[in-house]
Amino acid sequence: xDGYEVKKVMDQVHISSEMQEEVIMNIQKRMEHGNxxxxxxxxxxxxxxxxAFVLVAGVVSxxxxxxxxxxxxxxxxxxxxxxxxGLNDMVQSQHDVLADGFSRAYSDSEKERSKALWQAYKNGTxxxxxxxxxxxxxxxxxxxxxxxxATGVFNLPAQEMTDEEMLQIIDFQHKxxxxxxxxxxxxxxxxxxxxxxxxxxxxxxxxxxxSRDEAVEIAKQQLLTDLGDKAGxxxxxxxxxxxxxxxxxxxxxxxxVGFVSESKAGVIYDVGFGNPDTHVTYGYIIDAVDGGILYxxx
Numbered sequence: 001x002d003g004y005e006v007k008k009v010m011d012q013v014h015i016s017s018e019m020q021e022e023v024i025m026n027i028q029k030r031m032e033h034g035n036x037x038x039x040x041x042x043x044x045x046x047x048x049x050x051x052a053f054v055l056v057a058g059v060v061s062x063x064x065x066x067x068x069x070x071x072x073x074x075x076x077x078x079x080x081x082x083x084x085x086g087l088n089d090m091v092q093s094q095h096d097v098l099a100d101g102f103s104r105a106y107s108d109s110e111k112e113r114s115k116a117l118w119q120a121y122k123n124g125t126x127x128x129x130x131x132x133x134x135x136x137x138x139x140x141x142x143x144x145x146x147x148x149x150a151t152g153v154f155n156l157p158a159q160e161m162t163d164e165e166m167l168q169i170i171d172f173q174h175k176x177x178x179x180x181x182x183x184x185x186x187x188x189x190x191x192x193x194x195x196x197x198x199x200x201x202x203x204x205x206x207x208x209x210x211s212r213d214e215a216v217e218i219a220k221q222q223l224l225t226d227l228g229d230k231a232g233x234x235x236x237x238x239x240x241x242x243x244x245x246x247x248x249x250x251x252x253x254x255x256x257v258g259f260v261s262e263s264k265a266g267v268i269y270d271v272g273f274g275n276p277d278t279h280v281t282y283g284y285i286i287d288a289v290d291g292g293i294l295y296x297x298x
Contacts, residue, residue, distance in 0.1 A: 027036040053080050071124040075171075087176050088183035094152040101153045110161055117166050121174075127167035128166070147172060200248045200288075207265040209289040212246040218291050219271035219284045226296070234273035234282055246271050248288065262291035 010131040106114065117125075133147045136156065140148060145165045146155045154169055180186060204210075210218075216236060223231045237245035247270040251263040264287050272283035285295035 072122055072174060075126060075243065076174065079175060079178075084175070084179040084182065087179035088185075090149055091152075091176055091180050092183070092185065093231040101151075103153060103155045104158075109119060110166065113163065114166055114170075117163060118170060121170050123146060125167065127164055127171050129164070129168065131172045141159075145169070180252050189252060196250065200250060203250070203265050203267050204288045207267075207289045209265065209267070210291045212248070212269065212285075215246055215269040215271055215286045215288070216287055216295070219273070221235060222284060222293055222296075223273060231273075233278075234280065237272040237274055237283075262292075262294055263287050268294065 057059045131147050134151050137148050140146040142154050249268050251266040251268050267288040269286040269288050282298045284293050
C-alpha cells in the first residue's frame with residue numbers, strides 16, 4: 001500500500017511518536033519521489049494515517065520489525081466493541097482540530113523514559129488504570145493527566161509524569177489508532193484499495209508484464225550494482241504480515257513526475273530496501289511491463 005492510497009484513508013489519526021518513527025522513515029522516502037499530494041499533506045498526517053492503516057491493509061516497514069506485538073493485539077481485541085466505536089467517532093469528529101497534541105513538551109527525561117516504556121508496552125507492560133477523559137479543558141481535573149475529547153489534546157501535569165501516566169498515554173494512543181483502523185471509513189478505503197490493486201494486476205497480466213518476484217530480483221541486482229558491498233547492509237522492505245513489500249502502483253497517480261510517461265501500460269512497481277538500525281533507505285521504481293528501472297530514490 002503506497003502513500004497515495006494511505007492519504008485517502010483519513011486526515012487525522014492518533015499515534016505515538018515511537019510508532020511514527022517506524023512509519024515516517026519509510027513512508028516519507030516512498031512519497032518523496034513523486035506523489036503530487038506530498039506538498040500539501042502534512043508530514044505528521046502522512047505518518048499517523050499510515051500507522052493506523054497498517055492494521056487493516058498493511059504497509060511496508062523495515063525488515064523484521066512489527067508495529068504491534070501480539071500481546072498488544074490481544075489487548076486491543078479485548079476492548080468492547082462499543083468502546084472502540086466511540087473512540088472512532090471521537091477521532092472522526094476531531095478532523096478540524098490539531099488532534100493528538102500535548103499541553104506541554106516532554107522533558108528530556110520523559111522522552112528517554114518514553115522510548116523504554118514504548119518497548120515495555122509492546123512486551124506486555126500495560127498501565128494499571130485507563131487515562132482520565134474530559135469533554136473540555138474547563139472540565140479537566142487541575143494538575144492531573146487527562147485527555148480532552150473536544151480538542152484531542154493530552155493535558156499533562158506540570159510535574160514530571162510517572163511511568164504509569166506515560167503508559168496510559170501510550171495505551172490510549174494505541175486504542176485510538178486501532179479503533180480508527182477498524183472503523184467503517186478505513187474499512188471502506190481498504191476495500192477500494194484492494195479493488196484498485198486487482199485492476200492493476202490485471203493490467204500487468206494483460207500486458208504480459210513481470211511479477212513482483214521478478215521486480216524484486218531486478219531491484220536487487222541494481223542495488224548491488226549501485227552500492228556494491230554496502231548493498232548487504234540493506235534488506236527488502238516487508239509488509240506487516242512478513243511478505244515482501246513490493247507496491248504495485250498506478251502511474252497516473254504520479255502524473256507530475258517525469259518517469260511516468262515512460263511507463264508501459266501505466267503500471268509500476270515500487271521496490272524499497274532499508275536498514276532497521278540506521279533507517280537508511282534505497283529503492284527503485286520499475287516498469288511493471290518490461291522491467292525497466294524508471295527511477296531511483298534514497
